[in-house]
Amino acid sequence: xxxxxxxxxxxSIGAVLLLAALGLTFTFGQMGVINMAHGExxxxxxxxxxxxxxxAGDQAVLVALPVAFAVGGVLGLILERLIIRRFYGRPLxxxxxxxxxxxxxxQAARDIFGAPNVQVDAPGWLTGGVDLAGVRIAYNRLxxxxxxxxxxxAISLYLSKLRQGRRMRAVMQNxxxxxxxxxxxxxxxxxxxxxxxxxAGVAGxxxxxIGPVGPTFGTAYIxxxxxxxVAGGLGQLKGAVIAAFVLGVxxxxxxxxxxxxxxxxxxxVFAVIIAFLQVRxxxxxxxxxxxxx
Amino acid sequence: MRNRAVFAVAAILLLVVAxxxxxxxxxxxxxxxxxxxxxxxxxxxxxxxxxxxxLGQGVFFGLGGYAMGMHLKLxxxxxxxxxxxxxxxxxxxxxxxxxxPVFALAMVIVLPVLVATxxxxxxxxxxxxxxxxxxLSQALAAAFVILLIGQQGLTGGxxxxxxFQFFFGLDLYEDADRRILYLVTALVLGxxxxxxxxxxxxxxxxxxxxxxxxxxxxxxxxxxxALVKTVAFAVSAGLAGIAxxxxxxxxxxxxxxxxxxxxxxxLLVGVAIGGRYSLAGAVAGALLFNYAKTIFSEQWxxxxxxxxxxLFVAVMVWAPRGLAGLSHQFRDALSSRRKVExxx
Numbered sequence: 001x002x003x004x005x006x007x008x009x010x011x012s013i014g015a016v017l018l019l020a021a022l023g024l025t026f027t028f029g030q031m032g033v034i035n036m037a038h039g040e041x042x043x044x045x046x047x048x049x050x051x052x053x054x055x056a057g058d059q060a061v062l063v064a065l066p067v068a069f070a071v072g073g074v075l076g077l078i079l080e081r082l083i084i085r086r087f088y089g090r091p092l093x094x095x096x097x098x099x100x101x102x103x104x105x106x107q108a109a110r111d112i113f114g115a116p117n118v119q120v121d122a123p124g125w126l127t128g129g130v131d132l133a134g135v136r137i138a139y140n141r142l143x144x145x146x147x148x149x150x151x152x153x154a155i156s157l158y159l160s161k162l163r164q165g166r167r168m169r170a171v172m173q174n175x176x177x178x179x180x181x182x183x184x185x186x187x188x189x190x191x192x193x194x195x196x197x198x199x200a201g202v203a204g205x206x207x208x209x210i211g212p213v214g215p216t217f218g219t220a221y222i223x224x225x226x227x228x229x230v231a232g233g234l235g236q237l238k239g240a241v242i243a244a245f246v247l248g249v250x251x252x253x254x255x256x257x258x259x260x261x262x263x264x265x266x267x268x269v270f271a272v273i274i275a276f277l278q279v280r281x282x283x284x285x286x287x288x289x290x291x292x293x
Numbered sequence: 294m295r296n297r298a299v300f301a302v303a304a305i306l307l308l309v310v311a312x313x314x315x316x317x318x319x320x321x322x323x324x325x326x327x328x329x330x331x332x333x334x335x336x337x338x339x340x341x342x343x344x345x346x347x348l349g350q351g352v353f354f355g356l357g358g359y360a361m362g363m364h365l366k367l368x369x370x371x372x373x374x375x376x377x378x379x380x381x382x383x384x385x386x387x388x389x390x391x392x393x394p395v396f397a398l399a400m401v402i403v404l405p406v407l408v409a410t411x412x413x414x415x416x417x418x419x420x421x422x423x424x425x426x427x428x429l430s431q432a433l434a435a436a437f438v439i440l441l442i443g444q445q446g447l448t449g450g451x452x453x454x455x456x457f458q459f460f461f462g463l464d465l466y467e468d469a470d471r472r473i474l475y476l477v478t479a480l481v482l483g484x485x486x487x488x489x490x491x492x493x494x495x496x497x498x499x500x501x502x503x504x505x506x507x508x509x510x511x512x513x514x515x516x517x518x519a520l521v522k523t524v525a526f527a528v529s530a531g532l533a534g535i536a537x538x539x540x541x542x543x544x545x546x547x548x549x550x551x552x553x554x555x556x557x558x559x560l561l562v563g564v565a566i567g568g569r570y571s572l573a574g575a576v577a578g579a580l581l582f583n584y585a586k587t588i589f590s591e592q593w594x595x596x597x598x599x600x601x602x603x604l605f606v607a608v609m610v611w612a613p614r615g616l617a618g619l620s621h622q623f624r625d626a627l628s629s630r631r632k633v634e635x636x637x
Contacts, residue, residue, distance in 0.1 A: 028424070032424070034424050034427070034428070083606065083610065086610065087609075090613075091423060091424045092346045092423065092424065092427060093609050093613060095346065095348075095424065095427055096558075096561070096562075096565060096605055096608075096609055097605060097606055097609040097610070099558055099605055100601070100602040100603065100604065100605025100606040100609070101602060101605075101606065102602070103598045103599075103601055103602035103605070104598065104599055104602035104603065104606075106598060107595070107598035107599050107602070110595075110598075111595070219554065219555075223428075223431055223432050223435045223554065224432075226428040226431070226432070227428065227432050229428075230425055230428050230429065263439050263440050263442065263443020263444060264440070264443070266432075266435060266436040266439045266440070267436045267437075267439075267440055269436075270429075270432055270433060270436045273429070273432070274412070274415055274416065274429070277415075277416070277419055277421055277425075277429075278415065278419055281419035281420055281421050
């Protein structure tokens, strides 16, 4: 019973991590851009739901999903066009650069929405939960899980069925070869950044269901999301899914087993990832390549 | 020759002029900046020379700082104040050895070096580097801060360690004694600058730069890059530890907010602004950045984050080598223009 309960909590932590990490794994994997502002795109998505609340009432979350995708995507696109495009091939510099952007966005949020946290009300049909084998699963957690699965399915369909998605995979696997085969890599980069940042917006909306929204809201998730990408392997959808759920479940179990667990959970997760990298230094799945690493 | 003159002028300014001219309050602030400059020397070695972008330098700063803070808390022989607030009645086992000054001073360096060596060997040996390493070091900072906050009874939680009265015989409430403390900090900065400069100029320093620019080639020549990088990382961690230990009596406070992800990045910005490839640039950058931070926080606190963010962006876009590299960059731009003319 206890175990099953922790498993459910872990799965929902994993779903949140996955939503936050989905966009990162592509921008990081395809373009080598470490986007620290991704956390602030998550925040922008969350505030989108907050802004829509007076208009859409308690259905704000549903209405906000597509809007937040567009908001995050456009923010990402602007960032890519204006600055990041000059930085390809300098991953460490993009990290510092986008950290600067994230500071600016945080302060902007503080100036626009105020420093205190705000609350987005969950729709009525998401309160309560369902009993399963003696464990109560809250509907909002379930909704996040379904949303994460939906996003993964949509992306994998995009990557395998659509021409644009296949181009994206081509650029990810070998940029130069894709370029000489006639793929407009610059345009593909824009699309990737739009989708990746849009997913951050969606993640933000989902996160309003489990807590209040504040200006530094995104930073809490960004580090864990990066760990998911590192453990899963760059640009690997499968890797991100597995890593997110394993880390989520691990987190919830360490918190459960140790007294005062929350403070140890992060340390244990960190140690596990270092240990895992001893076996697979490039993460769970690796693109096969003959390039010298 | 010119470098030596600049160094001498800087030494006179910091050691003689500043204590005479500045008010005690400003002198304390300058001492704090000097601590950050010591960290910057280490970052310049690890990042500028070794190519290891360490986003977790706050962890080492904190390890050194807490080792010192724990000792200072135990000097009056009583149970630290925050422990009785959180219901701890007996001194925890972890704290007992820190009553010994020699042990505490040793731990200031040993703890950060040990953690850095362990992490470095585990990570660099597997050829985890670049962005991966940066992300991992940042995750370490996040985990460290959460651990510190969680162990309220052991570490003082969010408030950290405060209220220090004495520092090895110096009374921290006396201006004259504080001035001595400031001078010690300035001397430590000078010593760390000179020794790291020596290290950078040695054969080891050349090897480190070679690894930064072509790790595989150096490996094929028969060196072990993991070992070389670990040494540089450990030295930078040790320097951060020393800086943290001086920060504690100077500022009179050490809390998780001084060590977290944002604090660790702030340690790095100064280096980026001054110029990561230049030791002197890193020191100057750290001093300038923290001075600017104080000024802005006093005059226009809400604007500081905008300024800081804009600084990050501006430096990365227009001056990736920092201020110290501007002349270099200028020369490059000129020579490339000339080349174009020749081709035309």
